[in-house]
Amino acid sequence: MKNKYKDLIEQTFDFPQDEFSVEDNELNLYDIPLMEIIKQYGTPLKVTYLxxxxxxxxxxxxxxxxxxxxxxxxxxxxxxxxxxxxxxxxxxxxxxxxxxxxxxxxxxxxxxxxxxxxxxxxxxxxxxxxxxxxxxxxxxxxxxxxxxxxxxxxxxxxxxxxxxxxxxxxxxxxxxxxxxxxxxxxxxxxxxxxxxxxxxxxxxxxxxxxxxxxxxxxxxxxxxxxxxxxxxxxxxxxxxxxxxxxxxxxxxxxxxxxxxxxxxxxxxxxxxxxxxxxxxxxxxxxxxxxxxxxxxxxxxxxxxxxGSFTVGESGAALYSIVNQKQQNDRENWYMIDSSFITTLPDTWGINQRYIMLAVNNWDKEYQRVFLGGLTCDSEDFYNAESHTNAIFLPKLEAGNTQYIGFFHTGAYQESIGGFGGIQHCLIPAPKHIIIDRDKGDNEYYTRLFAKEQSYRAMMRILGY
The missing domain is CATH 3.20.20.10 (Alanine racemase)
Known part of the structure; x- marks a missing residue:
């Protein structure tokens, strides 16, 4: 029976696609293994592929x-x-x-x-x-x-x-x-x-x-x-x-x-x-x-x-699933380690759709979920109303962290979200890295553009 996450994606969409492929049950973006990026920098993480x-x-x-x-x-x-x-x-x-x-x-x-x-x-x-x-x-x-x-x-x-x-x-x-x-x-x-x-x-x-x-x-x-x-x-x-x-x-x-x-x-x-x-x-x-x-x-x-055509498809946001909450018989929440309101404000403000995929565990069984952010705002979520289809992600296993990515997020999100400023519930702005390729051998390399926002930076803005 084909009930693995990889089966779901391949049966639902024409997959793999130009920017997405899967190797060893882990997602590659532009032939870059995202799990390697996550192991190096952690999550939440903003990515720009120049x-x-x-x-x-x-x-x-x-x-x-x-x-x-x-x-x-x-x-x-x-x-x-x-x-x-x-x-x-x-x-x-x-x-x-x-x-x-x-x-x-x-x-x-x-x-x-x-x-x-x-x-x-x-x-x-x-x-x-x-x-x-x-x-x-x-x-x-x-x-x-x-x-x-x-x-x-x-x-x-x-x-x-x-x-x-x-x-x-x-x-x-x-x-x-x-x-x-x-x-x-x-x-x-x-x-x-x-x-x-x-x-x-x-x-x-x-x-x-x-x-x-x-x-x-x-x-x-x-x-x-x-x-x-x-x-x-x-x-x-x-x-x-x-x-x-x-x-x-x-x-x-x-x-x-x-x-x-x-x-x-x-x-x-x-x-x-x-x-x-x-x-x-x-x-x-x-x-x-x-x-x-x-x-x-x-x-x-x-x-x-x-504008969006130029820079939008260069951006991605990567998150960890930090908890699972079964709130009733039908609604199973996966909680991300950040906030949609602060890091992807268009999902909250104008119901913007983005491509959302699991980064790892493509060989695991899947289930329908809702995605929730860390703020105490009832609007800090992402579900089928703002997504093309209902959200399905691999089932969680103890000791095996699930990572997810939102893709083509490179336009407007940092400026609308107030990059470097005060975010809702003081959720810090995540790390931001840049990925480029060598002109000679075409190998990719990364560099850190911004560290995760510190409490000291927020306190200064607030006048403490």
């Missing part, structure tokens, strides 16, 4: 270049990484090995740009796309970049008043963009995005505020759908509306030459995940070219701002 960042960037570049070649697209493709997905230096440094550009969203982001330049990691020719609502400090920092010679800094106008703020702060000539306020999906509580300027106002706004100002040159129209790039009538309709505005603007603004379609490529959140990246890329490029040809204008350079 080579995945570069491979995702190369994948997107390849898809867009192939799509452009198929339709003889004349514009260029520019890959931007949006720093808000993960601000860590090791993420930015790995991403920037791949000849990419950056997108910022707040005043402090600009200090990261300066640090990267001072470290010789970027030059002043990089595109720096400045999104977000512009408060005075953000405007001042953008102005500092422009006046210091970062001539491809492009502040994207999010509200009409920003033009006056930028005009007062910037001394040199400056390229700018305009963000379109897209219509939201019907399920939203509101009809129009709070971000950007309404479709109907953009041409008039350009004529009154930008065309007449010799300091500014409109180079980019920015378009982003909050729900991501999906093969739906809603997405294609919004893209078409955006392109119509682009064509209308281009007719009166010859220097406009770039369309920013934002981010929105999904990441794999289940072993059953299916998404045709190549089809979507080819369809986007083909539609942009088609609508531009219909209007008799040159197709624009395409910019994307992939």
């Amino acid at each position: 080579p995945k960042i570069s491979s995702q960037i190369a994948r997107a570049k390849r898809m867009f270049n192939v799509a452009m070649a198929k339709v003889d697209y004349k514009g260029a493709y520019n890959y931007c990484y949006c720093t808000k997905s993960s601000h860590f230096s090791f993420v930015l440094e790995e991403a920037l090995k791949n000849d990419i550009h950056l997108e910022t969203s707040s005043a402090y982001d600009i200090h990261i740009i300066n640090a990267l330049y001072d470290g010789g990691i970027i030059d002043k020719d990089r595109y720096i796309i400045c999104n977000g609502f512009k408060r005075p400090q953000y405007v001042e920092n953008i102005a500092q970049l422009v006046d210091d010679g970062f001539e491809n800094t492009i502040p994207v106008i999010d509200n009409k008043e920003e033009v006056e703020l930028l005009d007062a702060a910037i001394e040199k000539k400056c390229k700018v963009g305009i963000r379109i306020a897209c219509e939201e999906e019907p399920k939203f509580d509101f009809y129009t995005s709070r971000l950007g300027i309404r479709y109907n106002d953009i041409v008039d706004f350009y004529k009154r505020k930008i065309k007449t100002n010799k300091k500014f040159q409109l180079k980019m129209l920015h378009f982003f759908i909050n729900t991501g790039i999906k093969d739906t009538a809603y997405y294609w309709n919004e893209l078409g509306k955006c392109l119509n505005v682009y064509c209308e603007l281009k007719a009166i603004c010859p220097e406009l030459d770039s369309l920013n379609i934002g981010g929105g490529f999904p990441i794999k959140n289940s072993l059953n995940f299916e998404y045709d990246y190549e089809y979507m890329t080819e369809e986007i490029v083909a539609q942009i070219k088609h609508i531009c040809e219909m209007n008799g204008i040159e197709e624009p350079n395409i910019f994307t701002e992939f």
Whole structure:
């Protein structure tokens, strides 16, 4: 009878997969034996696998270049990484090995740009796309970049008043963009995005505020759908509306030459995940070219701002099962040695799904369980409501610790969880390690980025 955990996974999913394999009943991630990592560092443990960042960037570049070649697209493709997905230096440094550009969203982001330049990691020719609502400090920092010679800094106008703020702060000539306020999906509580300027106002706004100002040159129209790039009538309709505005603007603004379609490529959140990246890329490029040809204008350079797609699949969180609690006839709880609220806040905040697998004991019988965190908060759990299927894990045995992993957790979790700050119930932030590979022999190696948070660090923050 096939009642082992390995049987369950292999019968339920197409397994093994690109990043996952099993050897001696233990899970490998990108051919790295996770039990070796756990034996060296313990749990709870956050992991970042750097080579995945570069491979995702190369994948997107390849898809867009192939799509452009198929339709003889004349514009260029520019890959931007949006720093808000993960601000860590090791993420930015790995991403920037791949000849990419950056997108910022707040005043402090600009200090990261300066640090990267001072470290010789970027030059002043990089595109720096400045999104977000512009408060005075953000405007001042953008102005500092422009006046210091970062001539491809492009502040994207999010509200009409920003033009006056930028005009007062910037001394040199400056390229700018305009963000379109897209219509939201019907399920939203509101009809129009709070971000950007309404479709109907953009041409008039350009004529009154930008065309007449010799300091500014409109180079980019920015378009982003909050729900991501999906093969739906809603997405294609919004893209078409955006392109119509682009064509209308281009007719009166010859220097406009770039369309920013934002981010929105999904990441794999289940072993059953299916998404045709190549089809979507080819369809986007083909539609942009088609609508531009219909209007008799040159197709624009395409910019994307992939964040989660860049860094999400590089991350993992590893835990030990420290206890089992049978609370009634049907509910069997496995307690992890950390907290979901503090280490994977998206599971709690937006019911985010992640790939969850046992790390060891794949040859043991399995049972259905609920996963509970260490805080005394009733919401600190992970179960079938936030997972693709009911959770099944190997049965526990005395003296044989069960380890589990959550995978593709590399985007947003540290910043939303308040890395290095105060966590719910003062649960400490776990160790964080980085895994990379030697360029020569391709052997993996690890380094410790952050120790587990100490009580002294917390006490200092709290003023004790």
